[in-house]
Amino acid sequence: MRENIRPLTQAELPDSIKLSEFAFQYELSPEQRAERIASAKPGEQWGYFIEDKLAAKMTIYPMATWINGKRTKFAGVASVATWPEYRRQGMVGKLLVNAFHIMKEQGLSLSCLHPFEFSFYRKFGWETYVEYQNYELESRHLPHQFTIEGRIERTEDRNLIKAIYESYAASYNGMLERTDEWWENRIWKNAKGTAAVYYNEADQPAGYMMYKVADSIMTIHEMVFLDEKARASLWKFIANHDSMIRKVCLRAPSDDELPFLLHDPRFKQETVPYFMARIVDAEAFVKEYRFNPAGERTRITLALEDRYASWNQGIFSIEIDEEGSAQVKRSGPSADEADAGREEAQLTCDIQTLTAMLVGYRRPAMLHRAGRLQGTAEAVKLLEDRLPDRTTYLMDYY
Known part of the structure; x- marks a missing residue:
């Protein structure tokens, strides 16, 4: 049986769409299919072929995010699917390993994806990197005690909303850098309803919300605020709709403080694990990483395990200068070098644990307590001090 992994040709894209429709249980119109084919970029879609028949496939989108305030390129993995007759034969695993190269x-x-099953992708080195809060507030919960310090205006100025989003997104780890194409096809087409912008007392835009009111429910597609006055003012604006709504639904970052700020925090709150991340090239990622500045250089030796990307397997000597830039040197991965290096390494972990730490989802001290990060307390403290403390968040889906 002849097997092959390769990029899909333009002529094979309809077969890929059929597989997606079947696997993810939706149906596109002829116009939507044509639009997807026209927008597909060469080399992004990969297929696993059996005798020239598409058996499984995945998509690799080159994208960008922010890590510690620094723009970072990453691969968005999507549309991973297999026809039922070919499932449980390891094809997706082979596609994923090929994708690492x-x-x-x-x-x-760095690579990120939305998993159909967290345990499946953990086997290949991905780890949860973001979760969010789902809120449902009844009208009695709305904060009438807040005030609008400045003004709020409804708007159709898309460039204004984009500029506020970019300032907000850079303050989190993992938010998507939205291209003009993304805004057009993913945001403006789907966020039906109204947009309103908050201007502070200096008449500077500092927040926005895109929302829809229907059947006495306010659904907030996006709520963005750059400071606490913007947050309070937007919530007062929401409260001013109390005569026409009975419920407000929205999504918020995992560390959102709204329950504490309300008189009655007993509203429906749900924590939702969302996307996963994986460091694809540890040496390259750490070299570009922005560590905390310190009064002196920090040197850490790390024994890293990665069974699916051999270039990540080995002993890494990481030297972080006073400004937070790192130099990285890798040794290994021969058996003798690995055994000797592990004995000398200050810290040991797998690629999942390293990812969770560096993207900001979990702290070194917590991972050390959980047994995911092995090493001395002194070495853990060194790493803890040099890793920025930033919340992870993602408002988009792909």
Whole structure:
């Protein structure tokens, strides 16, 4: 049986769409299919072929995010699917391992995806990197005690909303850098309803919300605020709708403080695990990483385990200068070098644990307590001090 992994040709894209429709249980119109084919970029869609028949496939999108306030390129993995007759034969695993090589060649040192099952992707080195809060507030919960310090105006100025989003997104780890194409096809087409912008007392835009009111429910597609006055003012604006709504639904970052700020915090709150991340090229990622500045240099030796990307397997000597830039040297991965290095390494972990730490989802001290990060308390403290403390968040889906 002849098997092959390769990029899909333009002529094979309809087969890929059919597989997606079947696997993810939706149906596109002829116009939507044509639009997807026209917008597909060469080299992004990969297929696993059996005797020239598409058996499984995945998509690799070159994208960008922010890590510690620094723009970072990454690979967005999507549309991973297999026809039922070919399932449980390891095809997706082979596609993923092949993708690691492709990503590395393209200089994409980080990868993110929305998992159908967390345990499946953990086997290949991905780890949860973001969760969010789902809120449902009844009208009695709305904060009438807040005030609008400045003004709020409804708007159709898309460039204004984009500029506020970019300032907000850079303050989190993992938010998507939205291209003009993304805004057009993913945001403006789907966020039906009204947009309103908050201007502070200096008449500077500092927040927005995109929302829809229907059947006495306010659904907030996006709520963005750059400071606490913007947050309070937007919530007062929401409260001013109390005569026409009975419920407000929205999504918020995992560390959102709204329950504490309300008189009655007993409203429906749900924590939702969302996307996963994986460092594809540890050496390249750490070299570009922005650590906390310190009064002196910090040197850490890390024994890293990665069974699916051999270039990540080995002992890494990481030297972080006073400004937070790092130099990285890798040794290994021969058996003798690995055994000797592990004995000398200050810290040991797998690629999942390293990802969770560096993207900001979990702290070194917590991972050390959980047994995911092995090493001395002194070494853990060194790393804890040099890693920025930033919340992870993602408002988009792909």
